[in-house]
Amino acid sequence: MAVTARDVAARANTSTAVVSYVLNNGPRPVAAATRLRVLEAAKDLGYLPNRIAKALRTSRTGLVGVVFPDATSPYFSALAKDVESELQRVGKLTLFSNSETESAHEEDVIAAFRAVQVDGIISVSSEFIATGDASSDVVYVFNAPPGLAPTVSADDDKAVRIAYEHLLSHGHSDIGFVGGPQDAGPVGLRAAAWRALRGDGAEPFRSAYSFESAWALGNGLAAGSSLPSALLVATDEQAIGILAAAHERGIRIPDDLALISLDGSPITRFTAPALTVMEQPTRPMAQAAVQALLGNAHPEMIPARLVIRRSCGCA
Amino acid sequence: MAVTARDVAARANTSTAVVSYVLNNGPRPVAAATRLRVLEAAKDLGYLPNRIAKALRTSRTGLVGVVFPDATSPYFSALAKDVESELQRVGKLTLFSNSETESAHEEDVIAAFRAVQVDGIISVSSEFIATGDASSDVVYVFNAPPGLAPTVSADDDKAVRIAYEHLLSHGHSDIGFVGGPQDAGPVGLRAAAWRALRGDGAEPFRSAYSFESAWALGNGLAAGSSLPSALLVATDEQAIGILAAAHERGIRIPDDLALISLDGSPITRFTAPALTVMEQPTRPMAQAAVQALLGNAHPEMIPARLVIRRSCGCA
DNA sequence: TTGTACGCGTTATCAG
DNA sequence: CTGATAACGCGTACAA
Numbered sequence: 226m227a228v229t230a231r232d233v234a235a236r237a238n239t240s241t242a243v244v245s246y247v248l249n250n251g252p253r254p255v256a257a258a259t260r261l262r263v264l265e266a267a268k269d270l271g272y273l274p275n276r277i278a279k280a281l282r283t284s285r286t287g288l289v290g291v292v293f294p295d296a297t298s299p300y301f302s303a304l305a306k307d308v309e310s311e312l313q314r315v316g317k318l319t320l321f322s323n324s325e326t327e328s329a330h331e332e333d334v335i336a337a338f339r340a341v342q343v344d345g346i347i348s349v350s351s352e353f354i355a356t357g358d359a360s361s362d363v364v365y366v367f368n369a370p371p372g373l374a375p376t377v378s379a380d381d382d383k384a385v386r387i388a389y390e391h392l393l394s395h396g397h398s399d400i401g402f403v404g405g406p407q408d409a410g411p412v413g414l415r416a417a418a419w420r421a422l423r424g425d426g427a428e429p430f431r432s433a434y435s436f437e438s439a440w441a442l443g444n445g446l447a448a449g450s451s452l453p454s455a456l457l458v459a460t461d462e463q464a465i466g467i468l469a470a471a472h473e474r475g476i477r478i479p480d481d482l483a484l485i486s487l488d489g490s491p492i493t494r495f496t497a498p499a500l501t502v503m504e505q506p507t508r509p510m511a512q513a514a515v516q517a518l519l520g521n522a523h524p525e526m527i528p529a530r531l532v533i534r535r536s537c538g539c540a
Numbered sequence: 541m542a543v544t545a546r547d548v549a550a551r552a553n554t555s556t557a558v559v560s561y562v563l564n565n566g567p568r569p570v571a572a573a574t575r576l577r578v579l580e581a582a583k584d585l586g587y588l589p590n591r592i593a594k595a596l597r598t599s600r601t602g603l604v605g606v607v608f609p610d611a612t613s614p615y616f617s618a619l620a621k622d623v624e625s626e627l628q629r630v631g632k633l634t635l636f637s638n639s640e641t642e643s644a645h646e647e648d649v650i651a652a653f654r655a656v657q658v659d660g661i662i663s664v665s666s667e668f669i670a671t672g673d674a675s676s677d678v679v680y681v682f683n684a685p686p687g688l689a690p691t692v693s694a695d696d697d698k699a700v701r702i703a704y705e706h707l708l709s710h711g712h713s714d715i716g717f718v719g720g721p722q723d724a725g726p727v728g729l730r731a732a733a734w735r736a737l738r739g740d741g742a743e744p745f746r747s748a749y750s751f752e753s754a755w756a757l758g759n760g761l762a763a764g765s766s767l768p769s770a771l772l773v774a775t776d777e778q779a780i781g782i783l784a785a786a787h788e789r790g791i792r793i794p795d796d797l798a799l800i801s802l803d804g805s806p807i808t809r810f811t812a813p814a815l816t817v818m819e820q821p822t823r824p825m826a827q828a829a830v831q832a833l834l835g836n837a838h839p840e841m842i843p844a845r846l847v848i849r850r851s852c853g854c855a
Numbered sequence: 856t857t858g859t860a861c862g863c864g865t866t867a868t869c870a871g
Numbered sequence: 872c873t874g875a876t877a878a879c880g881c882g883t884a885c886a887a
Contacts, residue, residue, distance in 0.1 A: 229880055240858045245882055252883075256856060276656045277596045278880035281863050286592065287656070288635075295621070297806070302617045306610070306638055313637065318656060320603075321636035322628065323621055341591050341602070341633060436810040465810050472812035491612070495751040495780050497787035497812040544864055555874045560866055567867075571872060593864030596879050 228270045236266040248274065280342065289518060290320045290338030290346040292331060298434065299461045300488035300505070301349065307511035308347060315515060317344065324350065335363070345518040350410065364517045366510065368410040377513040377525045381411055381487075384503040384529035385418035388457055388485045391501075391531060395483060395538045397455035403439065403467065404429035404459050412459045415487055419457055430456075432463050439463035443470025452476070455483040461490050461500075468496055468536075479538040489532060501537035503529040543585045551581035563589065595657065604833060605635045605653030605661040607646060613749065614776045615803035615820070616664065619681075622826035623662060630830060632659065639665065650678070660833040665725065679832045681825065683725040692828040692840045696726055696802075699818040699844035700733035703772055703800045706816075706846060710798060710853045712770035718754065718782065719744035719774050727774045730802055734772060745771075747778050754778035758785025767791070770798040776805050776815075783811055783851075794853040804847060816852035818844040 230248075234241045239259055246255045247263040255263075266272075280286045291308055293301050309319045320343060322334045331350055338346055349366040369375040392400050402419040405412040408429070416429050432442045439462065446452045447470060458464040464486035471478050478484055478498055486493055489504030506527065513525040533539045545563075549556045554574055561570045562578040570578075581587075595601045606623055608616050624634045635658060637649045646665055653661055661678040684690040707715050717734040720727040723744070731744050747757045754777065761767045762785060773779040779801035786793050793799055793813055801808055804819030821842065828840040848854045 227880095230882095231880080241881075242859080242883070243857060246857090249882080254856070259857080273655055275596075275880050277592060277599075277601065278863090279882080281590075281592045281596050281865090281879090282881050282883090284592075284863085291636075296611065296624070297617050297621050299614075302612050306612050309611070309636060309638055318652060319636050321606075321624060321634050323624055337633060340588065436807060440810060465807070468812055469810035469814070473814075492751060492780070495755060495784035497783055499784065499788075542864095545866095546864080556865080557867075557875080558873060561873090564866080569872070574873080590864050593879090594866080596863090596881095597865040597867085599879080 227275070228272050229275070230272070232270055233263065233266045233272045236270060237262040239263065284342065285344055286342050287317055288320050288341065288343045289317045290322070290335065290343040292322055292324050292334050292338075292346070292348045292350065294323070294350060295325050295434070296321075296323050299465075299490040299492045300507075303490045304349065304507040304510060307507045308349075308514060311511045311515045315519065317515075347514050347518060362518075364514050366514050374524065376517045376522065377510055377527065379411065379505050379510070380526050380528050381414040382418045384487060384505070385415050385457065386422060387529075387531050388487065388503050389419065389422045391533075391537060392455045392457070392483060392485060395455070397453075397483060399453040400455045400457060401427070401453035402429040402457045402459070403432055403442065403463050406431055406433055415457075415459050432466070434460055434462060436462050436466040436469070439466025440470045441466075443467040444474065447471065447474035447476050452482065454481075456485075458484060458486045459488075461486050461488040461493055461502075464488075464493070464500055464502075464536075465496060468498075468500070472497070478536050483538045484536040486536075487529075489529070494534065496536075498535035501534045501539065502532050504532045505529045542590070543587050544590070545587070547585055548578065548581045548587050551585060552577040554578065599657060600659055601657050602632055603635050603656065603658045604632045605637070605650070605658040607637055607639050607649050607653075607661070607663045607665065609638065609640050609665060610749070611636075611638050614780075614805040614807045615822075618805045619664065619822040619825060622822045623664075623829060626826045626830045630834065632830075662829050662833060677833075679829050681829050689839065691832045691837065692825055692842065694726065694820050694825070695841050695843050696729040697733045699802060699820070700730050700772065701737060702844075702846050703802065703818050704734065704737045706848075706852060707770045707772070707798060707800060710770070712768075712798060714768040715770045715772060716742070716768035717744040717772045717774070718747055718757065718778050721746055721748055730772075730774050747781070749775055749777060751777050751781040751784070754781025755785045756781075758782040759789065762786065762789035762791050767797065769796075771800075773799060773801045774803075776801050776803040776808055776817075779803075779808070779815055779817075779851075780811060783813075783815070787812070794851050798853045799851040801851075802844075804844070809849065811851075813850035816849045816854065817847050819847045820844045 230241045230244045234244045244263050246253050247260050293305050296302050312319050324331045346363045348363055350368050365375045366377050404416040408416045432439045476482055486500050486502045489502030493500040493502050509527050545556045545559045549559045559578050561568050562575050608620050611617050627634050639646045663678050664681040665683050680690045681692050719731040723731045747754045791797055801815050801817045804817030808815040808817050824842050
């Protein structure tokens, strides 16, 4: 059996109440001498407060639930890491789940989190969310259920415009867009921004959010006659898939096809060739998300920055 | 205030004890009629058992702690995803933490997990672990503290031998090895296997487990005169970093330098050129780990399989 | 300033 | 077969 507050109290010749006062710095003052005895006793015994009992009493668990579509995506994994790190910094433990895992969909995952009484939930969902849960403790990143605004989001409009204009400055006129299976979530926003820029009713290319799917798309494009001279790609995994197809098909990047990816996770520096990207910085997003969770809620819009490398045609 | 078992009992004209018996199917039988009344009442009230109270009573939380060095690594993120998925399948929630995050080291993380009374811990540590915690509920994957055997591990010896021999069959005689900063953990094992195969006292090349560091190494190798004709690379992120450096330096893969990576996560199919790998399958490892956690403990050794693509010189 | 005692919502023992 | 009731470990009124 583990050592309890009672044990500490006994060893310090005092009561559990005082032990509690000392360890929580309140809500009542404790004489310096007694305080010292308690601290000593706690250390000697290696006392570790039982967080479950504490949670039962206070109804705060110190747990926060985090939902991501897919921890395997280069960008999401970077973001997830920063979120976890940030949460750790503020003393929270991270309950993690992939929403795309097997049968588990967003709602089930969130329900499961609620059942263990998490202190809050951070949801990073790239696609639509069925049920809007307005009245609650959920911080939506990137995307929110219909009717709700994301608590922290990226300035997709501006990012797409900067990238588009950069490609324009390279002399491209037919700038295509690789989007998701549907125009939903943040990728939908990016697609919309691109449509507006094109202004000619052109349709995005469709690809799932996977290397594989984008690779297949790239192969199709390479085989057909509709290969544009430049492509804005919604996510890093799609850009990487297209790079792979291009390499295999002998399509030279950027000479035959210029590319800009709109995530900009660290790996994009190390592809062959290195990808020019609109970098959506993960650390600020993570910080904004956990600050929002803590109630310091400035709804924030994080700006992306153009990082010029090889795939756009520069240098 | 939420509805409690007491409320259900009241509405069903019975006691909390019986409510508990019904909802847990035991440990005592309940008359069919009473059972029905309880179920009805529970449904009417929308009763949801308080898992915290339950945990306090049973000291089982349904939580399992999972520690990874770095969720950003292609291989680890794939493994993490499978672990989470598997855990979900058996009704556990996944508490996740990166051990390399900021100040948080393995032990602190594990202590934090223990404090919330996790039902078990899965530790995937690529480097050494200071304190061996033998008497406990932790499943070590790949690597274990000194004196302990990992519960589930890869057959690194065999994997390295197969890869080495494959390179040999391509006619290479100077086959180098890219390892970690120190010869620790599973990479240490891989390094040892390589040393044995070489048999001439050659030293591994050193690189941290990051794109960046391997890229720097690749650059150094390209600039110097000691570039071998073939390289076994311990991890995918290192292989990708070297690929990037080679691309920038005009070193042709596999013509000037043949490569085999020893992780084999999905992304290796989509590099330019595609990487030949020894694939350490993540799903079986994840399954073995959670089965071990559940007490169905066959210490397992998962075999890797050679996946031939372009970087080794085939085709 | 400190100690006693109750309650958080369960489960499980012990009488009935 | 069922009903009180005693824990689980902690926080905090309330009393001293």
